Amino acid sequence: GAGVSQSPSNKVTEKGKDVELRCDPISGHTALYWYRQSLGQGLEFLIYFQGNSAPDKSGLPSDRFSAERTGGSVSTLTIQRTQQEDSAVYLCASSLALKNLRSGNTIYFGEGSWLTVV
Amino acid sequence: AQTVTQSQPEMSVQEAETVTLSCTYDTSESDYYLFWYKQPPSRQMILVIRQEAYKQQNATENRFSVNFQKAAKSFSLKISDSQLGDAAMYFCAYRSGRGGSQGNLIFGKGTKLSVKP
Numbered sequence: 001g002a003g004v005s006q007s008p009s010n011k012v013t014e015k016g017k018d019v020e021l022r023c024d025p026i027s028g029h030t031a032l033y034w035y036r037q038s039l040g041q042g043l044e045f046l047i048y049f050q051g052n053s054a055p056d057k058s059g060l061p062s063d064r065f066s067a068e069r070t071g072g073s074v075s076t077l078t079i080q081r082t083q084q085e086d087s088a089v090y091l092c093a094s095s096l097a098l099k100n101l102r103s104g105n106t107i108y109f110g111e112g113s114w115l116t117v118v
Numbered sequence: 119a120q121t122v123t124q125s126q127p128e129m130s131v132q133e134a135e136t137v138t139l140s141c142t143y144d145t146s147e148s149d150y151y152l153f154w155y156k157q158p159p160s161r162q163m164i165l166v167i168r169q170e171a172y173k174q175q176n177a178t179e180n181r182f183s184v185n186f187q188k189a190a191k192s193f194s195l196k197i198s199d200s201q202l203g204d205a206a207m208y209f210c211a212y213r214s215g216r217g218g219s220q221g222n223l224i225f226g227k228g229t230k231l232s233v234k235p
Contacts, residue, residue, distance in 0.1 A: 019199070033222060042209065042227040043163075056222075089161055093223075106153070107223055110161035 002026075004110035006092050008102060012116045013082055021077045025094030033107065034067060034077050043091065050097060059081050073112045082096040082117045122212050124226035131200045132234050139195045141210030141230045149215030152186065153223070157207040158180045166208070169193065171215070205233045222225045
């Protein structure tokens with residue numbers, strides 16, 4: 001597609017339920033990122049996928065969070081047993097791979113999925 | 119580890135005037151990229167301007183320009199002829215020139231810009 005597409009745009013869920021957030025990156029982008037933005041805060045890195053390499057999960061806040069990327073394209077972020085502190089905007093982004101020091105490819109963002117846990 | 123600092127939580131500018139948003143960063147790397155992103159209420163992060171560290175010339179995009187001071191590790195954004203549509207959160211971000219997850223963006227906490235008519 002023309003841009004990074006995320007769904008759902010808004011999600012309200014009850015505490016303890018599982019949620020899945022979807023991201024469809026820009027066609028041809030091999031790098032995919034998930035970020036979390038809590039109310040009034042900056043962006044917090046969650047996870048990074050690059051091609052077929054093992055993902056960098058260093059930003060995931062707990063083992064309730066997981067993500068996968070099927071076929072090197074669409075990604076799903078899953079939050080199990082949601083808690084109220086999980087309420088935030090979850091932003092997905094994609095870019096071309098950094099092939100060399102001079103490429104500096106820009107990271108493009110989707111519109112985010114606003115998760116509210118009640 | 120790299121850090122990005124935006125010392126102005128909020129700024130205000132009169133329509134048609136000029137405003138400068140500050141950003142400093144800390145890194146031991148020599149090759150990296152700096153970005154300013156705009157986030158309007160719609161939530162989407164929109165790239166405003168980017169600067170490659172190896173370039174001495176300051177980047178310019180229409181009414182937006184940067185003052186990149188590599189030695190001082192400073193990267194400020196100047197918005198000229200401010201418009202009502204410029205009102206948004208502005209985030210400064212750093213990206214390593216290395217590949218892999220080190221190419222992840224590191225963000226400052228943002229500056230909320232208000233534009234007064």
